[in-house]
Amino acid sequence: MSLSRIGVLTGGGDAPGLNAVIRAVVKSACNHGIECLGLEDSFDGLLSPDRVRVLRPQDVTGILRRGGTILGTTNRGDPFAHGDDGHDYPTRCLERFHDLGLGALVAIGGDGTLAIAHKFSLRGMPLVVVPKTIDNDLPGTNSTFGFDTAVGFATLAIDRLHSTAEAHRRVMVVEVMGRNAGWIALYAGVAGGGDAILIPEIPYDLRRVAEHIAERERLGARSSIVVVAEGAAPTDGSPSVVTPGHEGRLARLGGVGAQVAAALEDLTGQEARSVRLGHLQRGGEPTSFDRVLATRFGGKAVELILDGEFGRMVANRPPDIISVPLDDVVGRTRLVPTDLDLVRTARALGISFGDAGQDKAAGLVNC
Numbered sequence: 001m002s003l004s005r006i007g008v009l010t011g012g013g014d015a016p017g018l019n020a021v022i023r024a025v026v027k028s029a030c031n032h033g034i035e036c037l038g039l040e041d042s043f044d045g046l047l048s049p050d051r052v053r054v055l056r057p058q059d060v061t062g063i064l065r066r067g068g069t070i071l072g073t074t075n076r077g078d079p080f081a082h083g084d085d086g087h088d089y090p091t092r093c094l095e096r097f098h099d100l101g102l103g104a105l106v107a108i109g110g111d112g113t114l115a116i117a118h119k120f121s122l123r124g125m126p127l128v129v130v131p132k133t134i135d136n137d138l139p140g141t142n143s144t145f146g147f148d149t150a151v152g153f154a155t156l157a158i159d160r161l162h163s164t165a166e167a168h169r170r171v172m173v174v175e176v177m178g179r180n181a182g183w184i185a186l187y188a189g190v191a192g193g194g195d196a197i198l199i200p201e202i203p204y205d206l207r208r209v210a211e212h213i214a215e216r217e218r219l220g221a222r223s224s225i226v227v228v229a230e231g232a233a234p235t236d237g238s239p240s241v242v243t244p245g246h247e248g249r250l251a252r253l254g255g256v257g258a259q260v261a262a263a264l265e266d267l268t269g270q271e272a273r274s275v276r277l278g279h280l281q282r283g284g285e286p287t288s289f290d291r292v293l294a295t296r297f298g299g300k301a302v303e304l305i306l307d308g309e310f311g312r313m314v315a316n317r318p319p320d321i322i323s324v325p326l327d328d329v330v331g332r333t334r335l336v337p338t339d340l341d342l343v344r345t346a347r348a349l350g351i352s353f354g355d356a357g358q359d360k361a362a363g364l365v366n367c
Helices: 018-030 042-046 089-099 111-122 147-168 183-191 206-218 256-268 288-306 341-348
Strands: 005-010 035-039 052-055 104-109 127-131 171-176 196-198 224-229 241-243 272-276 312-317 320-325
Touching (some): 005 042, 018 288, 042 089, 183 341, 256 272
Parallel strands (some): 005 035, 127 312, 171 272
Antiparallel strands (some): 035 052, 312 320
């Protein structure tokens, strides 16, 4: 197809690798003679003239290794969520899109951005989505950039906690991100040598975890590490909420680590401490894996635009980067299958998930 200008934006929570995607989009587009406009602060960039800037190859030099996003982002930038003031923001965005002379848009983001992009696609905006989330919970793709970096940081934190836990004979509970899906907790828990892993997909019974810890102590272990996703919940309860949801915004989760530590201290009689990694998992330089994946995603997005394939999301299907229709992925979440090979491996190693599956591996303790 023939076009002279495209736009690129980042939406939702930040993730290591966003700048790598922006860099790939800009360089790939410019190498095909296409000008690239950066829209700042997600779709808000289509509403404010002062939030748009030209991005040239020299403007993205050196950002490959940087965390965050040079365009800024927001998880409150949904034009379809506004309108109480009488303004039709979606229509204004579409008008602004055409006024800027854009032939296509690359939207980089997670489930919220996917949903917004899908609505604009249905209204005729030619766009391609690049999936982004450290939680790795978007369907249609085997992995998303940012996940590897988050797991690497969480693993390093667990490694450091092992030494202080052993020195004080403590139970250390590490709370990681993961609202609906426990991919970070699972991978970091296994990589870091965790003794129990609690994820949203498997409701837990802390009595089982306490029994597991007590058995480890009986066998001579000086400490235990419990990794818990922020969205994990007990069999008879619900996730821990910091701030209730309101005005279309999801509840902010957190605090389950402290709750688990306090309960385990009572149940086991061992001193317990909790650490919440929070936004530390989002920050910092992306790993080499995430840099390469993000670069491949950005390059594929431009390729799709050149081929006129819109309303699609790029996806990692090793060994290839492909694309899938937005219709197939919007509104869905990629959860950890309870029979996933890594879950089975963890159980075989004696790692507890706080459920009846622990009984199937009776006698096994991760020492």
